[in-house]
Amino acid sequence: MISMKGRSFLTLKDFSTEEILQFLQLSIDLKAKKKGQQYPANLQGKLLADKNIVLIFDKSSTRTRCSFEVAAFDEGAQVTFLTNSQMGKKESIEDTAKVLGRMYDGIQYRGFSQQLISDLANFSGVPVWNGLTDDDHPTQVLADVLTAMEHTGKKPSDLKFAYIGDGRNNVSNALMIGAAKLGMEYRIAAPKELFPAQDLLDELSPVAGKTGAKISVTTDPAEAVKGVDVIYTDVWVSMGEEDQTASRIALLKDYQVTMDLLKASGNDNVLFEHCLPSFHDLNTSIAQQIHSQFGLEELEVTDEVFRSKHSIVFDEAENRMHTIKAVMVATLADLA
Ligand code: CP
Ligand code: NVA
Numbered sequence: 001m002i003s004m005k006g007r008s009f010l011t012l013k014d015f016s017t018e019e020i021l022q023f024l025q026l027s028i029d030l031k032a033k034k035k036g037q038q039y040p041a042n043l044q045g046k047l048l049a050d051k052n053i054v055l056i057f058d059k060s061s062t063r064t065r066c067s068f069e070v071a072a073f074d075e076g077a078q079v080t081f082l083t084n085s086q087m088g089k090k091e092s093i094e095d096t097a098k099v100l101g102r103m104y105d106g107i108q109y110r111g112f113s114q115q116l117i118s119d120l121a122n123f124s125g126v127p128v129w130n131g132l133t134d135d136d137h138p139t140q141v142l143a144d145v146l147t148a149m150e151h152t153g154k155k156p157s158d159l160k161f162a163y164i165g166d167g168r169n170n171v172s173n174a175l176m177i178g179a180a181k182l183g184m185e186y187r188i189a190a191p192k193e194l195f196p197a198q199d200l201l202d203e204l205s206p207v208a209g210k211t212g213a214k215i216s217v218t219t220d221p222a223e224a225v226k227g228v229d230v231i232y233t234d235v236w237v238s239m240g241e242e243d244q245t246a247s248r249i250a251l252l253k254d255y256q257v258t259m260d261l262l263k264a265s266g267n268d269n270v271l272f273e274h275c276l277p278s279f280h281d282l283n284t285s286i287a288q289q290i291h292s293q294f295g296l297e298e299l300e301v302t303d304e305v306f307r308s309k310h311s312i313v314f315d316e317a318e319n320r321m322h323t324i325k326a327v328m329v330a331t332l333a334d335l336a
Contacts, residue, residue, distance in 0.1 A: 004330045008121040008128040010114070012138045012177045013203075017211055020142075020181050021156070026326035027146050027319070034074060034322065046076030047333040051105040054080045056087070057131070058111030059239045063276065063320045064131045064139065068108050071325035075333075080104075088116075097123035106332055112240060127331040129324075134240065137170045140275050141178035142323035147316040148230050151271055157183035157212065162224040162265075163232045164189045165255050165300055166248070167217065168196045171234040171275050176215060180204040183211035189224035190217070191251045221255055225265040232273045233257045233300045249294055257301040262310055272301070272311040280306035 002019055012020060033039040053072050057065060065081070072079045087096040093116055100107055101124030109117045110131035121128035130138050148159050161179060163172050167190030176196060179186035188196060195217055208215050218224050225231055233255075236248040262270050279287050279299035290296055305311060329335070 001335065003335070005332065005334065006127060007331050009138060009327050009331060010117055010121060010128065010130045011136045012141060012174065012181055015181065017181050017183070020178065023142055023323070023326050023330060024146055024149070024156070026330055027142060027323040030325050030329065031319075031322040042336045043329075047329045047335075048072060048075035048077035051077040051332055052080070052103065053077050053106045053108065053328070054082050054100055054104045055108045055131075056082050056085070056110070058109075059132065061110055061131065063317050064108075064110060064324070067139075067321040067324040068129075068131070068328075070321050071328060075325065075329060077105075077328070093119045094123045096120075101125045106328060129327055129331070132170060134238075135170055135173055136177070137174040137275070138177070139320065139324050139327060140171055141174045142326070143316055143319040144175065144230075144232070144273055144275070145178060145182065145184075146319050146323055147273065147312055148271060150315070150319075151312055152229050154229065159230065160185040160187075160228040161230045161232055162187045162189065162221075162228040163234075164221050164224065164257055164261070165194075165233045165252055166190065166236055166238070167194050169234060169238050172196065173200060175232065176200065176204060180207040180213045180215060181211060183208075183213045185214040185228075186216075187224040187228070188215075188217045189219065189221040189255065191219060191255070193251055221261055222264040225261055225270070227267060228265055228270065229267070230271045230273050231257055231262060231265065234275055235277070235279065236300055245290065246294075249290075249296065249299075252300070253296075255300075256298065257305050259302065259304055259308070262305060262308075270310055272305055272308070272313070273316050274301060274306075274311075274313050276313055276317055278306060278313070 029039045069079050097120045107128045108131045112134050114133045114135045145156050167188040236252045237245050280301050280303045
């Protein structure tokens, strides 16, 4: 077992294939523990007893926040949900990080810049976990891969994912990094304007070369989904980009995940994943607003697909908790 104690979890780029596989195995074992099934003896007891964890959210969250809290409580840690702090307003990131590092064993941060979270890690001296930035969403990937493994029975290096939509957002970047590290096939279908950054593709190319991962980008969703295990999408407008709603709808209206697209995979058992939240109906205030402005009832995925037997989105959401628990345990606990 490779010890990851004391390390931050800012991006999967920082972890080797073996380490990411270890996070996945630990997630499986901790999930078994939670469900009262057999699990390894070294995971007995409260693995995070006497640990104090602080959660900072500069963007909204349901799954990530609840996952960190429930995971911490399950393993005996105390949690502070920090709101209205001085950070970045009256006090620098550096000074805040130094203060938090004196009081807490670990820091979760969700917000805008990857630089900020890396500063938090450098100055606090304790593990910092990335709960989503503009560029990355690494905890999400562990849940997405684990859920696909559970539903297909395949190991990560045998999985094929097609991501349809905004091909340069945090979730797609994170999935692409994870896919490169794990030797997966990862195909993006997006309009040219929303292709992933060439820098990231170049950075991952040697990684994929080593693991056997196949990463490709196309403008054609039907081509991308051929023979895949999982069709994945995310919102067309990420948090902080709301002023681009009109242009995104114009760019992405032909990239909706529909039953026809699922059929184009040629795989009767193709799975549908989405990090959530999702605009698949009109039951949210933002969807209502978009409907009145643009006349659309569904955005990135149809309600039919979202509610179909192919959709594993709620298993995926549950797995956020088990995988986030694994990240905290691996980086804070002494695992013999
Ligand atoms: N998938 C995800 O990160 O969900 P939340 O925004 O609710 O945390
Ligand atoms: N790309 C989305 C993911 C939400 C979990 C966003 O950043 O808003």
